[in-house]
Amino acid sequence: MSGPFVPFRQFVLKVHSRCDLACDHCYVYEHADQSWRGRPKVISDEIVFWAALRIAEHVKEHGLDTVHVVMHGGEPLLAGRDRLGRIAAELRSRLGGLCELDLRIHTNGVLLDERFCEVFAEYGIKVGVSLDGDRAANDRHRRFADGRSSYDLVVRAVEMLRSRPELYAGLLCTIDVANDPVAVYRALAALDPPHIDFLLPHATWDDPPPRPAPTAYADWLITVFEAWTAEGGSPPVRMFESIIRTLGGGSSLTESLGLQPSDLVVIETDGSYEQADSLKTAFDGAPGTGLHVLRHTLDEVARHTGILARQQGLDGLCDECRACPVVDSCGGGLYAHRYRTGSGFANPSVFSADLFKLITHIRRRKRMSAPTHTVPAAAVDALASGRGGRHEVFHLAESQRSLRRALLAAVNTAVNPAANPAANPAANPAANPAANPAANRTVSPAAGDGTAARGAWELIATLDGTHPGVVDAVLAHPYVRVWAAECLRDRGHAGHLANVAAAAAIRAGVTAALDVQVLGGSVHLPTLGVLEVDPGGAEPGSRRTARLEAEGGSFRLPGHGALGVITPGGGGPAWHPVRRLSAGDFSVALEDTDPFRDCHQWPAAARLTGEEAAAWQSAFERAWALIESDHPEYAPGLRAGLTTLMPLTPAPEGREVSSTARHAFGAVAAALPDDPATLALLVIHEFQHVKMGAILDILDLYDEKDTRLFYAPWRDDPRPLEGLLQGTYAHIAVTDFWRARRHSAPDPAQAQFARWRRDTAEAIETLALSGALTPLGARFVESMRHAVTPWLDEPVPAAVLEAAARSARDHRRRWTAATSPPGRP
Structure with missing residues (x-):
């Protein structure tokens, strides 16, 4: 079968086909498909080599920027440390430089020890653990063959991961409605997982799940949802967050919900390609494809009828599901759960009534709840x-x-007044994606008329239904929001909407044609790079359009045939891709191409030379190592929110310069400093401003009508209340940086710590006494004070203390002289 398909981005690599537990609810060993009996116990080095090669081919063919590989089983730890290390090394070697590799392992945890953790740390492998709740819940199913409990060993493994949070991926829990839902949830939450995955037990209409009541699974999950909501919605629960996201028009975080096409394939220990493991519950041989890594490419697998059947979105559902009012969130449920002899998978999920009740309950609760954000x-x-x-x-x-x-919806409304408001929900740029699920639609708006913006919008809407993760990734680029805010002020930038759509189409690998904006002689594609169309031949700021055609992850401008076909991951005389900086398994964009990046206090640097980019890479790698070793409290937050570093032009006087922009969440701008410690400080400092900007987007901390100006000990000019709040919050981290730095570099760290702790504490008191804080703001500032106050008692040499006090007095005196009205002292 040929034709369009969705490239694979998720790969389950079976590294061992046996298990050391005998869980009676296991889909691999206890359900209809028994193919494990004829497979090798452990994957060979040859199969690993070919699997990595096939994935790398697929990445290059489709220009994929990220892939996810999960080492699985059976029990993958039975493969041993050495083999797991070799597998990880092969994958990283093959994919390094081609794409980001999110490498994980999913285990029952029984064998996990420090030596395994050392291997996982070396190769950047995150670890997910199966645990069904408290001891009673876990031991209902998850026991050794002789009946012994696995609970203590698994909890020991999880505690080991808690001590190494960079390795901890989360917990997976299979639901049994005989267990106490609140006890299960609280036992899992107490282990502080980054995520909890609640899984419905695998079942079909031929072999339905135990069901003491018509909607027993919904009732169980609703009880958990209410406890989770009451306790602040943390830790994240993937099922609940997926329902909330899809109810708002967003993408699901799991294949068991939502309408997005499946992009997952399994590679077994013998090298066979299979569909999702959950299909093992349907019938013997259900996951099989008949294809093998030694003989078939992943493109061939992607065209397999079974794979394509799981990528049809709404069109792949039965009539009953298509008519359901919650179909956008439910998506028909997990594909395997629809199976019935005689009608195959053309049925609602065997959990259909449960999903309907759970989704409608969450929808009703979200409508009744306070603000969305x-x-x-x-x-x-x-x-x-x-x-x-x-x-x-x-x-x-x-x-x-x-x-x-x-x-983005506001931009669309502004540039396309004829847009139907019903198709423009504020929380989602897409009209109902189920109404137009085509993954490879060609959009060809005419240049110079109203259909151009409409066509770009329709393409984004279509992709949001078929490739929601891609749309999220492009919209998450910090300078897309900067552009959108600017576009609402200056409609001349409206043409960039097509560039945003084009970037998403290229990343998704679909076919599209649209007229993009050529700004200053270049086509800028957010997250991808910049193509020089008229090098040296266009006035700065000039605007025109050019036809762009995207296909299979590449693109071309047919009116500029000499440029040829551009592959985003490659380079060339005219194409300048966005570079990335990497340190271990953490990576950020080095953004020196986006035309809307010049929104900071200091001017943006021009495109870096190769030598300059290499200097940034070296500095970032060393700075990140210092953050993880000396300032580990800041690393998890940076990993979760820092996406971009934007080079600034160095200040003429040689001072260090750095900045953030209010609308550019995730971006830190800086001129490259001389040493990695300074870069680490700038990143930590500026990311505080990123966080505070996002906090102020959703929380009211102060009275915005208050126009008074205040003294800030680190500024020569008076500051409005928001500026003082921003600066004080940032200087908590500055103080903390020098506090930790005293142990490795006492000079100048002692003096810096003494200065900033004093000044930060003073600014906190100014905020607290301002009379302009809301109750939430007062609580926020009290927490700031609680963090800083103990530092004031930490010992510092007397001479250093006196110097800090003298510096503070001098600064206040100069500030007062400079800001006092004429005639006043």
Whole structure:
């Protein structure tokens, strides 16, 4: 079968086909498909080589920027440390430089020890663990063959991961309605997982799940949802967040919900390609494709009828599902759960009634609840301390996602007044994606008329239904929001909407044609790079359009045939891709191409030379190592929210310069400093402003009508209340940086710590006494004070203390002289 398909982005690599537990609910060993019996126990080095090669081919063919590989089983730890290390090394070697590799392993945790963790740390492997709740819940199914409990060993493994949070991916829990839902949830939440995945037990209409009541699974999950909501919605629960996202028009985080096409394939220990493991519950041989890594490419697998059947969105559902009012969120449920002998998968899910009740309950609760963009109280307190980790920054990032979409909808309304408001929900740029699920639609708006903006919008809407992760990634680029805000002020930038759509189409690998904006002689594609169309031949700021045609992850401008076909990951005389900076498994964009990046306090640097980019890479790698070793409290939040570094032009006087922009969430701008420690400080400092900007987008901390100006100990000019709040919050991290730095570089760290702790504490008191804080703002500032106050008692040499006091007095005296009205002392 030939034709368009969705490239694979998720790969499950079976590294061992046996298990050391005998869980009676296991889909691999206890359900209809028994193909594991004839497969090798452990994957061979040859199969690993070919699997990595096939994935790399697929990445290059489709220009994929990220792929996810999960090492799975059976129990993957049975493959041993050495083999797992070799597998990881092969994957990283093959994919390094081609794309980002999110490498994970999913285990029952029984064998996990420090030596495994050392291997996982070396190769950047995150670890997910299966645990069904408290001891009673877990031991109902998850036991050894002789009946022994696995609970203590698994909890020991999770505690080991909690001590190494960079390895901790989350917990997976299979639901049994005989277990106490609140006890299960709280037992899992107490282990502080980055995510919890609740899974419905695999079942079909031929072999339905145990069901003591008609909607027993919905009732169980609703009880958990209410407890989760009451406790602030943390830790994240993937099922609940997927329902909330899809109810708002966004993408699901799991293949068991939503209408987005599946992009997952399994590679078994013998090298066979299979569909999702959940199909093992349907019938013997259900996941099989008959294809093998030694003989077939992943493109051939992607065209397999079974794979294509799981990529049809609304069109792939039965009539009953298509007519359901919650189909956009439910998506028909997990494909395997629809199976019935005689009608195959053309049925609703065997959990259909449960999904309907759960989704409608969450929808009703969200409608009744307070504002959409909220942050749990515990997360607010953690952020107010000046830190805040992955979970807290995740909440900020999610609120930014909705704000970006609302802003894009406003841009569409502004540039396309004829747009139907019903197709422009503020939380989602797409009209109902189910109404137009085509993954490879060609959009050809005519140049110079109103259909251009409309065509770009329609393309984004279509892609949001078929490739929602791609749309999210493009819209998350910090300078897309900057452009959108600017576009509402200056309609001359409206043409860039087509560039945003083109970037999404190229990343999705679909076919599209549209007229993009040529700004100053170049076509700028956010997240991808810039193509010089008229090098040296266009006036700065000049605007025109050019036809862009995208196909299979590449693009061309047919009116500029000499440029040829451009592959985003490549380079060339005219094409300048966005570079990336990497340090271990953490990577950010080095953005020196986007025309809307010049929105900071200091001017943006021009496109970097190769030598300059290499200097940034070296400095970033060393700066990140210093952050992780000396300032580990800030690393998880940075991982969750920092996406972009933007080079600034160095200041003439040689001073260090750095900045953030109010609308550019995720971006830190800086001129490259001379040493990595300074870069680490600038990143930590400026990311505080990124966080505070996002906080102020969704929380009212002060009276915006208050126009008074205040003294800030680090500024020569008086500051409005928001500026003082921003600066004080940032200087908590500056103080904390020098506080930790005293142990490795006492000079100048002692003096800097003494100065900034004093000044930051003073500014906190100015905020607290301003009389302009809301109750939430007062609580926020009190948490800031609580973080800084203990530092005031830490010992510092007397001479250093006196110097800090003298510096503070001198600064205040100069500030007063400069800002006092004429005639007043």
